[in-house]
Amino acid sequence: MAKPIAVFTDLDGTLLNHHDYSYADALPAINHLKKQNIPLVLVSSKTQAEMSALCQELSLTSPYVCENGSLIVMPAPERQRLGVELENAEQQGDDFLIYRGANREEIVRILAQLKRTFSFTGFADMSVHDVVNCTGLSEQAAAKAMTRAASEPLLWHQDEADLADFAQHLRKHNLRVLKGGRFYHVMATCDKGDAVRYLLSLYESYYGARVASIALGDSPNDLQMLKAVDQSVVMPHPDGTYMHDDSLTNAIRAPFEGARGWREGVEEALAGLTEHEEAP
Template sequence: MISTDSHSRAYHTVVFTDLDGTLLNHDDYSYKAAMPAIDELRANGTPLILVSSKTRAEMAQLCAELVITDPYVCENGSLIVMPEAWVKSFGIATDSFTFSDGAWQFVQGAKRPQILTLLAELKRHYDFTGFADMSVANVVDCTGLSEAAAAQAMQRLATEPLLWHDKESALIEFAQQLSKHNLRVVKGGRFYHVMAHCDKSDAVRYLLNTYESHYGAKVKSIALGDSPNDLVMLKEVDQAVVMPHKDGTYMHDDELLNEIRAPQEGARGWRAGVEAALQALRNGEEA
């Protein structure tokens, strides 16, 4: 149970979380077992920021289901979406944003059409399959998503997920070719993602700075993730929670200090990880 005593309210906290294999179960994408912790965060006024490789279409629906009115970060940090009411409440200038479907959004780096143009050239030399090469049925087969969810996953604005079929050495060469065009490839849970030189940490820093400016005080931060593309986000916060992979193993990085290891993957482990991270922050304040 997440404590709601007066000491836990002595400072503001923000929670950032990856989705697949973290908040969402790996196989059935359920978040049901995490709901007690989500409800407590909401009751305490603690922002919950979803940070994922998923698209805005996918994440907008999930935020609606979870009744989350905070910003969310899509496509591995390439797109930040901020609800209109939140932007007004925080008094944020929107000069560099675009408005769509009741929210402001900001694309960092290259947009998807630029990425696809380059990938079409590279496809002559390397063996891979991108979302642009797939039908909805193909994406369903690769992900286990429903047809509707797969169609949402294909509505990308700033990244291109792909399945790599070539040799590991070819992947290194491929990455070198991308870098010549200010792009890079990042390994996610199921796919590699081609994107600009921005990542989840850029979005986390921006949002933390925004919350601190709004509150006028330092914000304590927690992040949960399970994949290599989550590491930069985990290193930006006060308390990192590393989620196990489906086989029970954990990713490791020597620069990730004092991390908490959640006891299991998915929603049930997420709940335990959030509760442990909040307790660790309280213990740190009391020390």
């Protein structure tokens, strides 16, 4: 039997185009994964409301990871298929929610104190119209982006040296700041990599074998996810540059940003895993 595989992916600038959020060019690879029964797990800074809508559009039944690893959503049918018990999970309709981060209200309270020292604008300070202007999202999509449970995106108005000081203050409250594609994200000390490792353990328990893993991302908040898998795919930024980290020694560099590059990156990663499996 072929070794089981799981694919984990960031969204903005990775599966979704940075400029128009389209995934159309990725559909051939998405459909191939479905035919091969390879789970496609979305892992993003986006909210549950945003990601639930996208999973419905793509007809995905896999779990998904919201707010940079702060929340894992396991659809009830997938939980039943995997036959797993989820500790400390909260049932919400047909989904099981696993919270791994801090409460957003507490994060916003701490940030309000830090505003006396640092200059930034968080989602709590923005209207729906402000978020539309920052992201290019529709008003409906922007409202979903603002419905957060365990993280707070913000625009940083100072230099990198001040950001390091800001991060040090956050650590006193067991919080961290991560750089995403458009925003910095303040959250608990969990990350995308933690969530990926947790889900891989569930899949390996189900298959009774080690699961080969692929992850795709483009930003520093994807780094721990990329390091947690067998084959990482680094996506280019809109200006053609790539995130660099010395630990990603075997990373594939996708040739294009967004959905087109995602499709080619997935195809190359799958081919590499297949060749490795077939090697004598």
